[in-house]
Amino acid sequence: MKRVGPFLLERRLVPSPLVVLGVSLLAILAAMGAMAIIFFAYGVDPLRAYVMIARGTLGSRFGVMQMLRRAIPLLLCGVGLVLAFRSKFWNIGAEGQLLAGAVAASGVALFSGLPDPLLLPTMFGAGFLAGAVWGMIPALLKVKLQVNDVISTLMMNYIMIYIVAWLIHGPWKGPTMRGFAYTDTFPRAAWLPLIPRSMVHWPTLVIGVAAALLMTLLLSRTRLGYELRVAGESPDAARYAGIDFLKVSLVVMLLSGGLAGLAGVGEVAGIHHKLLGPLHISSGYGYTAIIVAWLARGSPLAAIITSLLFGFIFAAGDVIRVTLQIPFQVVGVFSGLVLSFLIGIELLMYWRVRLLPKGER
Amino acid sequence: MNWESWVISTLNRALAHGTPLLWGTLGEIYAERAGVVNLGVEGMMILGAVSAFTAAQFTGNPWLGILTGGVVGGMAALVHALFTVTLRANQYVSGLALTIFGLGLSGLLGARWVGVPLDNPLPKLTVPGLAQIPVLGPALFQRQSYLTYIGIFLAVVLWLVLYKSRWGISIRSVGESPATADALGVNVFLVRYLCVAFGGVLAGVAGGFLSVEYRPAWTEGMTAGMGWVVIALTIFAAWNPLRAVGGVLLFSGLYHLAYRLQGWFPPEFLKLMPYAFAILVLAIAGLRGARQLAPGALGIPYTRGEK
Numbered sequence: 229m230k231r232v233g234p235f236l237l238e239r240r241l242v243p244s245p246l247v248v249l250g251v252s253l254l255a256i257l258a259a260m261g262a263m264a265i266i267f268f269a270y271g272v273d274p275l276r277a278y279v280m281i282a283r284g285t286l287g288s289r290f291g292v293m294q295m296l297r298r299a300i301p302l303l304l305c306g307v308g309l310v311l312a313f314r315s316k317f318w319n320i321g322a323e324g325q326l327l328a329g330a331v332a333a334s335g336v337a338l339f340s341g342l343p344d345p346l347l348l349p350t351m352f353g354a355g356f357l358a359g360a361v362w363g364m365i366p367a368l369l370k371v372k373l374q375v376n377d378v379i380s381t382l383m384m385n386y387i388m389i390y391i392v393a394w395l396i397h398g399p400w401k402g403p404t405m406r407g408f409a410y411t412d413t414f415p416r417a418a419w420l421p422l423i424p425r426s427m428v429h430w431p432t433l434v435i436g437v438a439a440a441l442l443m444t445l446l447l448s449r450t451r452l453g454y455e456l457r458v459a460g461e462s463p464d465a466a467r468y469a470g471i472d473f474l475k476v477s478l479v480v481m482l483l484s485g486g487l488a489g490l491a492g493v494g495e496v497a498g499i500h501h502k503l504l505g506p507l508h509i510s511s512g513y514g515y516t517a518i519i520v521a522w523l524a525r526g527s528p529l530a531a532i533i534t535s536l537l538f539g540f541i542f543a544a545g546d547v548i549r550v551t552l553q554i555p556f557q558v559v560g561v562f563s564g565l566v567l568s569f570l571i572g573i574e575l576l577m578y579w580r581v582r583l584l585p586k587g588e589r
Numbered sequence: 590m591n592w593e594s595w596v597i598s599t600l601n602r603a604l605a606h607g608t609p610l611l612w613g614t615l616g617e618i619y620a621e622r623a624g625v626v627n628l629g630v631e632g633m634m635i636l637g638a639v640s641a642f643t644a645a646q647f648t649g650n651p652w653l654g655i656l657t658g659g660v661v662g663g664m665a666a667l668v669h670a671l672f673t674v675t676l677r678a679n680q681y682v683s684g685l686a687l688t689i690f691g692l693g694l695s696g697l698l699g700a701r702w703v704g705v706p707l708d709n710p711l712p713k714l715t716v717p718g719l720a721q722i723p724v725l726g727p728a729l730f731q732r733q734s735y736l737t738y739i740g741i742f743l744a745v746v747l748w749l750v751l752y753k754s755r756w757g758i759s760i761r762s763v764g765e766s767p768a769t770a771d772a773l774g775v776n777v778f779l780v781r782y783l784c785v786a787f788g789g790v791l792a793g794v795a796g797g798f799l800s801v802e803y804r805p806a807w808t809e810g811m812t813a814g815m816g817w818v819v820i821a822l823t824i825f826a827a828w829n830p831l832r833a834v835g836g837v838l839l840f841s842g843l844y845h846l847a848y849r850l851q852g853w854f855p856p857e858f859l860k861l862m863p864y865a866f867a868i869l870v871l872a873i874a875g876l877r878g879a880r881q882l883a884p885g886a887l888g889i890p891y892t893r894g895e896k
Contacts, residue, residue, distance in 0.1 A: 266697070318681060369868065373875035378628060378681065379821045379867060386814050386864040394857035515689060522682060555700055560693020564632075567686035568668070571678035 236582045243577040251577050252523060252570065256537075259565035266561065270554050277552060284547035291543055293426035296433065297499070299539030301326065301510065303436040304491035305517030306524065306531040307443050308484035314447065314526050315460040315480045317370070321363060321381030322488040323514025324388035327506055328362040329355030329489025330496045331392060334411055334503035337418035337496075338400070344417035351418060352435075352493050359489020362388065363481035371474045385514065389506040396503055411503040420498040429498025432490070436535075439487055443528040456480060488514060511542070512560070519567045538563070593724060599845045600728035604737050605803065607841035609634070609795035611740045613819035614826060614833045615747055616791030620666075622751065622828055623784035624764035624886040628684025629669050631816025632691025633789050637662040637796030639695040642702055642807045645800075651711040655736070655797040662793015663786045665691065670785040674778055677890035692810065702807040710805035711735070711798075736798050747830040760784060764884035767891040777891050792816070814864060821867040825874045827882040840866060 231237075243251075264274035285291035305322040312319035332354040336342070342350055362384055369375035395411070402412035420429035447453040459466040459476045466473070495509050496502065503509070520538050524530035545559035613630055620627045627633075637658035645654025665687060672683040716730040751757040762770040763780045771777050795815075800807050822840060826833040840863075847862045874880070 320685070369872060369875075373872045374880040375868065375871040375875050376821070376824060379817060379824075379871060382814075382817050383821075383864040383867050387861045390857040390861035393860075394855050397857070398855055518685060519689075555697055557693045557696035557700075560689055561697060562693075564686050564688075564690025564693055567682065568672065568690065571682050571686065572672050572676055574678060575676050 238580040255569035258569040281544045285543045294543040295539040297427045298542040299535045301491035301513040303535035305488045306520035307528045308487035309521035312484040315456045318377045321384045324385035325359040325362045325485040325488035326492040327388045328358040329492030332358035333493040337414040347417045355489040355493035356486040360482045360486035363485020367477040367481040392506045414501045432494030440528045597728040602845045603841035607837040608737045609798045611837045612791045612795035614822045616788035617823040619784045620788035622764045623781045626680045629687030630819045632688035633662040633665045633792040634796035634812045634816045635695040636691045637793030638800040639699040641797030642800040651801045654801045658793040658797025659790040663790040666789020670782045674781045699807045707805040711802035744830045744834045825870045827879045
């Protein structure tokens with residue numbers, strides 16, 4: 229306990245959800261305030277910018293749909309990352325795992341020759357597996373060889389980016405694409421259905437929400453979830469309890485990578501209908517999902533809300549680019565700011581500020 | 590091509606390619622020796638690159654560009670220090686935020702420089718006399734960067750400071766056991782701030798080297814993961830400035846040897862090579878048990894007088 233002037237500062241171990249929400253909102257507001265400087269620098273009145281963003285996103289059906297479309301990959305990656313972060317596995321590799329899923333789905337769509345009804349389910353299965361494998365390699369390296377997980381998962385992103393580039397320039401280059409670096413277009417049966425007049429591939433959205441629910445149950449109701457939480461919160465206790473770190477890490481990365489892989493399937497089967505340049509498949513969803521997961525504070529359900537928030541920010545980025553002529557990179561700047569402010573004021577949550585009673589002031 | 594020119598050009602290119610990696614790694618070693626992981630190297634490097642290019646283009650003086658890059662890198666690092674040392678935020682997340690922010694902001698600031706060549710890049714240096722030595726001369730002393738030599742010199746100085754001076758003892762004790770250091774009268778917070786800022790300056794210079802000498806031009810995302818390689822090399826070098834020189838040479842040498850295989854492999858495979866090497870290098874470090882050499886309080890915020 230500390231006295232500062234007439235105030236009493238008390239430490240608390242577990243902040244209430246309301247405080248968490250308040251502090252998170254404060255961080256977002258602070259980031260918006262800082263963004264005003266950038267709008268000024270581009271000669272745009274910040275207030276006008278925010279009004280235009282609101283109109284272009286929440287104010288129109290198209291805007292809302294764009295927001296949903298962007299939220300889908302963020303949700304799937306984000307839920308997986310929540311799981312990984314809970315077990316203190318620093319999976320920064322959702323981007324590569326997403327691309328791995330996209331590659332596997334494209335392979336099935338173009339070359340498997342499966343009957344039509346089996347095509348989409350197999351694509352999702354293959355995408356999950358590919359993402360899972362891409363995620364489990366760093367898990368194995370971490371437990372067996374103490375290879376730092378941040379670096380290995382990140383490096384796996386770059387490796388997958390170049391594998392995709394190689395595929396579309398080389399062996400998978402579509403003969404009907406007149407020299408463009410794409411694969412051929414998928415057969416119709418490999419296209420995901422969309423909400424009419426939008427790019428929202430709703431089956432992936434349903435999978436994402438279901439994943440958030442299932443992972444919540446896994447964390448709170450199963451033995452595996454318990455082991456995962458102990459391994460993350462207190463590795464020493466986990467060691468005494470005989471928890472198998474290899475198993476926990478592998479399962480966590482199986483799920484985390486697999487879910488990111490599903491996001492990749494959604495992007496190619498729902499939106500592009502072909503495999504194309506890695507930067508076009510994912511506009512950095514895997515990296516933004518880190519912030520989505522961090523904002524969700526270990527709760528897969530909260531990732532539904534935070535992925536919508538960042539879906540909104542992506543959609544806002546599009547509005548800013550088209551109507552205000554400011555490059556799309558503002559999204560990166562804003563995301564970085566939100567994350568910075570978020571962790572910067574995190575300490576606030578652990579202090580309760582109270583006014584001292586009259587007599588003691 | 591005979592083997593002689595093969596060796597010469599590989600060494601020569603490896604030195605140039607390794608220079609930004611060396612500067613970055615030396616900086617990260619100091620930050621981590623004081624107990625602070627900074628995953629923002631990529632962000633600090635790219636902010637250094639864009640600001641160095643801008644300053645060099647406006648003033649016409651490439652050295653002023655390098656200096657600006659260093660200052661900007663240092664300022665970015667101070668933000669990380671504020672978050673992690675004073676506000677005790679998670680070091681990994683703060684560094685990631687810095688990288689995401691740096692990549693975004695540099696893209697915005699550099700948009701006007703895309704496709705613009707630098708009028709006055711940093712001059713190259715051919716050491717008179719030494720360049721005439723057969724094989725080694727052209728490999729090590731011909732058309733090299735000043736920054737390459739300064740970097741190697743810096744590695745020696747930083748090693749001496751770290752292991753043979755009182756400052757070094759303070760830095761290492763702060764990273765090893767901050768509570769003990771504090772009890773002995775070392776200002777833990779000041780040491781951490783200084784080391785993190787110093788690391789940022791070096792990362793900024795590394796970025797400046799890329800845009801003012803190596804290319805010399807600005808392209809978006811031009812650091813292309815070098816900042817992450819730096820963090821891998823820091824672990825591989827077991828947090829030792831002299832070993833960093835060896836690690837960087839090994840890494841860049843491998844990289845350029847791989848480039849010799851052009852024609853056998855598609856170009857995309859050569860491009861993914863450095864990232865695969867970074868994992869390989871860490872796996873080797875793991876086999877040798879380098880992790881045990883990490884500073885004891887690495888990644889842990891220090892709180893004074895609290896349990």
